[in-house]
Amino acid sequence: MNRASQAALLAALVLSPSLFAQGVERLWTTNCSNCHGANGQGGGAGTQTLLTEELMEQNLDRRFYDAIKAGVEENGMPPFGETLTPAQMWALVNHIRALQHESYRRNGGGPRESKGVYTSAHADYKLETVIASGLSTPWSVDFLPTGEMLVTERHGPLRVFRNGNLSKPISGTPKVRSGGQGGLMDVAVHPDYDRNGWVFLSYTESATQGSGSFTKLVRGKLEAAGGDWTWTDQQTVFEARSEHYTNSGLHFGCRIVFDPKDSDLVYFCIGDRGNGKRAQDLNTPNGKVLRVRTGGSIPDDNPFAGRTDAYGQVWSFGHRNPQGLCFDLAGNLWVTEHGPRGGDELNLVRKGGNYGWPLVSFGIDYSGAPLTAPWPDVVPAAKKMDIVMPTFRWMPSCAACGLDVVRAGPKGEAFPGWKGDLVAGGLAGTNVDRIRVKVNADGSSSVLEREELLIGKGRVRDVVCGPDGSVYVVLNDPHRVVRLVPVRR
Template identity: 35%
Template sequence: MILSFSLCALNAAAQTLSVSAGMVKLEEMVGGLETPWAVGILPDESFLVTERDGRLLYVRNSQVEGVSGVPKVAALGQGGLLDVTISRNFNQSREVFLTFAKPQGDGAGTAVAVARLSETGKNLQNFRVVFEASPGGTGGRHFGSRVVEANDGTLFVTLGERGQAEKAQDRSNPMGSVIRINRDGTVPADNPFVGQLNIEPEIWSYGHRNPQGADLDARGRLWISEHGARGGDEINQPRAGANYGWPVISYGTHYSGDKIGEGTTKEGLEQPVHYWDPSIAPSGLLVYSGKLWPQWAGDIFVGSLKFDYIARLKGDPMHEAEQIRSPETERVRDIVEAPDGSIWFISVGQGAVYRMAPAK
C-alpha cells in the first residue's frame, strides 16, 4: 500500500510540562496524520492509528506502514474508520477490534469488526463484521464508536443516536446505547434485555447521546464520556438495563437555546457521575492504573476537543481536578494507557500521536 501523504519521523524532540504529579515529557510518536481518531498500542509498543477517511497505519521502530485489508468506510461527516482496540490475548490471537461507519445504501451504520493483524503488521486477515447497527440513518453525526473488551471477553461498544434524539429511548434499535456482545457477535445470555419483545438484546444501557470515550476501571466497571448538546457533556458508569436519560433529561440546552426535555432529573432516569457546562466536547476516556504516577491511580482522563486540554477527574463527588494543557493537546480525540504505564493521546489539531511519561 502506497501512502499519498508524508508522515513525520518518530521520537521528535520531547517537550516538558509541569503537572500535578511533577514534570512530564511529551514526545511525538508520529505526526503528519489526517484526522486521526484512535490509537491502539501493541504489547511491544508498536502501535496502530486510525484515520477517519479510512486509513489504518502500523508504526514500528520509526517506520510507518499502511495496513491493507481495511473495509470500505462511509467517510461521511463524523463517520469513517473510527476506533481500534487491541485484544487482551493479542500475543496468542493477534486480533484487533475496529469500529467504522459501514455504508448502507444512502446512509451508514456503526459496525464492529474483528481481524487478525499479520506478523508484519502490513495487512488484516480473516476480517469479519460481528455487529452492524442497521438501519443506521442517513446523517453524518453521532456514531459513538468506542469498543472496550471487558474482563470476561465480551465487548462493550458505544453507539450514538445519529442525531435522532428520540432513538435513544427506543430500545427496538441500538442507537443511543451501549451494547454488549460476545467476541463473535452473538449476544451474551446475561444481557439485561435478552428475551424481551421488541428490544434489541445487544443493549446494555440506553438514553445516551454520543459517547466517544470508554474504558474499564480496576474493578472491571465500564466508564464512558459522552457529548451533550449546548452544555451537558457527561461522565457515566453504565449499568445493565439503566436509562441515562437523553433526551428526556439533560444539563444542557439545544443549540438554539431552547430547553431539552423535562429538565435535569426524572424518577427512573440515571444522573451523570459528572457533567460539564459549558461543553468541553469530550472524546476518549482513560481510567489510569497508577503504574508510573501512583498518585493518579483510578483517576479518569478525558480529552477536550473544544478547549484543547486533557481533563483529570477524581473524587466522590467526581470533579475536574486538573487541566493538562500544552500546544500538543490541541483537539484531543483519544487517550490510552500503554503497557509501560505511559499515557498516549491523539491531537487532531497537531495531526499527531503523543506519549506522556515522567521527565527524568
C-alpha cells in the same frame, strides 16, 4: 410585507441587534444583567460577582437553579419560577457556567506550564511527540504486545507505527464510509492477542441497499510479511438491522473495550445518529452502550436479552454521542459523551441504566434556545423514570472524546500518583482532564479531584494509557500523536 415595512423592519434589526438575539443571552439581558452585570461580574443592586472558582463547583448547579426559581428574598433577588419555564431557568444556569468559564480562561486558569514542564497535583510531566506528521485526522491508537502501535485515520486507513516509522495503510481493511462525523473509528487489540490474534475495529458502513450508513464492529487478524501488513479473517461482531441505517452524518460513537473479568465480552458505544428519541427506544442501537460476546453472540445475562422488542445487545441507553469508554481498575465501566451546548457527561455505566437523553440534559440547544432541565424531578416526562445522573458534567462542553484509566502497563508505571484516575479528552476543549472518581457501595459516584492536564495543543480525539504507563494523546488540527511522560520533581 411591502417594501417600506420591510425596510423599516431591517432598520430596526440593524439598530437593535437584541431584537434578533434569541435564547439564553436574551433571557439573561432581559431578566438578570441589570443586577448581575452583562458578564456576571455583579455590581447592580449590591450583587457580588458570580465569577469565582468556588462558585464554579458542579455541586452548586441545583442551588443556582433553586435560587433563580425561588429568588433570594433576603438579598432582593425576585423569584422567576412563575415567569420562566424550568428549561429557561436551567438555560440561565448553563449561561452563568459559560460566563464563569470565559472568566476563568481570561484569568489564566488551566494547566500550569513553565519551560515545557507541567506542574500538577501528584505528578509533573512534559509532552513528547510520538508521531509528528503523516496522519490525517487520526482517531485512535492501541498497542500490540509485540511493541507496535496501531493508528486509525478517520477517512479509512489503519497503520502500524514502530521504531519511529509509520507504515503505509494496511491492505484489506474494511471499506468505510467517510463523511460527516463518520469513518474508521476505534481500534482495540484483544487482551489475549498473544493467543488469538484478534484486533477489533469500529467504522461507518454504507448500507448494502439504499443510501444510509451505520456503525459496525468487526474483528480481524494482522499478517506481516516483509514489512507489509494485511488485514485478514474479518468477522462481523455487530451490525444494525438494515432499517436502522440512516442518511444522518452525525453521532456514530464508537469506542471498544473488553471486560477485565471476562475477556470474551466486548462493550462498545453508538451515538443517537442525530435522532434523540431513538436513544430511549430499546429497539434501535442508537444512543446505547452495547455488550456482546467477542464472536458477536448476545450474552444471556444482558438486560434485554431475549426480548422481541429490543436489541438484545443493549447494555445501557439514553446516551447522546458516547466517544469515550473504559473500565477502571476496580472493574467499573465509564463512558463520556457529547451533550448539546454545555452538557457533556462522564457516566458510570450500570446494566440496563437509562442515562436520560433527550428527556433530561445539562445542555441547551446550539442556538442558545433552552431545551430541558437536567433533573428528572423538574421535567414532567422524566419524573417517574429511573434516570442515572452523570458523575461529572462539562459546562461549557469540551466535546468529550477519548477516555482511559491510568495504570501500570506491561512495561511499567509512569504515573503512580495518578494510578486509577480517569484521563478524558475533549475535541472543542482541546483538553485532557484527570478525574479521580469514587464509587460508593450504593452504586452512586462522585468526583474527588479534577484537573486539566493539557489544553490548547489540538483537538483531543483519543487518550490511551500506553504499555509504559505514559498517557498517549491523539490530536487533530494539528494531526499528531503525543504523550505525557513524567518529569522527576
